[in-house]
Amino acid sequence: xxxxxxxxxxxxxxxxxxxxxxxxxxxxxxxxxxxxxxxxxxxxxxxxxxxxxxxxxxxxxxxxxxxxxxxxxxxxxxxxxxxxxxxxxxxxxxxxxxxxxxxxxxxxxxxxxxxxxxxxxxxxxxxxxxxxxxxxxxxxxxxxxxxxxxxxxxxxxxxxxxxxxxxxxxxxxxxxxxxxxxxxxxxxxxxxxxxxxxxxxxxxxxxxxxxxxxxxxxxxxxxx
Numbered sequence: 001x002x003x004x005x006x007x008x009x010x011x012x013x014x015x016x017x018x019x020x021x022x023x024x025x026x027x028x029x030x031x032x033x034x035x036x037x038x039x040x041x042x043x044x045x046x047x048x049x050x051x052x053x054x055x056x057x058x059x060x061x062x063x064x065x066x067x068x069x070x071x072x073x074x075x076x077x078x079x080x081x082x083x084x085x086x087x088x089x090x091x092x093x094x095x096x097x098x099x100x101x102x103x104x105x106x107x108x109x110x111x112x113x114x115x116x117x118x119x120x121x122x123x124x125x126x127x128x129x130x131x132x133x134x135x136x137x138x139x140x141x142x143x144x145x146x147x148x149x150x151x152x153x154x155x156x157x158x159x160x161x162x163x164x165x166x167x168x169x170x171x172x173x174x175x176x177x178x179x180x181x182x183x184x185x186x187x188x189x190x191x192x193x194x195x196x197x198x199x200x201x202x203x204x205x206x207x208x209x210x211x212x213x214x215x216x217x218x219x220x221x222x223x224x
């Protein structure tokens with residue numbers, strides 16, 4: 001009887017310890033967030049020649065393990081004439097156990113046609129998901145953790161605008177938690193009445209001015 005109680009007590013202690021290892025408690029004053037800074041590079045050779053590669057450095061902090069990151073493509077619903085594509089490995093980040101290795105986790109990217117409607121619009125968005133999700137028990141520890149950072153990329157034929165976009169990054173966790181965050185730097189913007197692509201006629205100076213004002217308005221939207 002005593003032996004059975006000891007075994008039960010040890011089993012209970014093991015289970016509680018495992019829970020704290022897999023789902024550690026959030027410290028006091030814990031504030032979840034996600035934020036990103038983006039750069040754009042014109043590709044001059046190779047498979048993506050003539051396109052811009054957008055590289056986004058993203059930092060996050062969540063209450064539960066990160067399961068995916070979404071990136072809203074602002075105002076892309078205004079035109080069907082654009083291209084968004086990805087390399088086979090679209091991103092890399094830290095993991096649960098490799099907190100300082102930005103290449104510990106690889107990510108796939110998918111262009112989703114049904115928008116997140118963050119601004120009451122139906123723009124498409126990019127979904128980034130870890131490549132090795134749930135392939136084995138040990139892959140759990142190689143998933144992105146509650147805190148981390150990484151570089152997330154995509155290619156577009158649309159030239160960049162520069163500024164800050166509010167609430168277009170979304171961190172999602174396995175507990176259905178969503179955290180919204182801002183992105184600053186370079187980003188493709190589809191202006192009203194214009195399509196994507198690097199070709200086409202050169203706009204008149206007055207048109208350029210109006211497009212610039214429109215882009216500034218888009219890039220300075222207030223948070224919801």
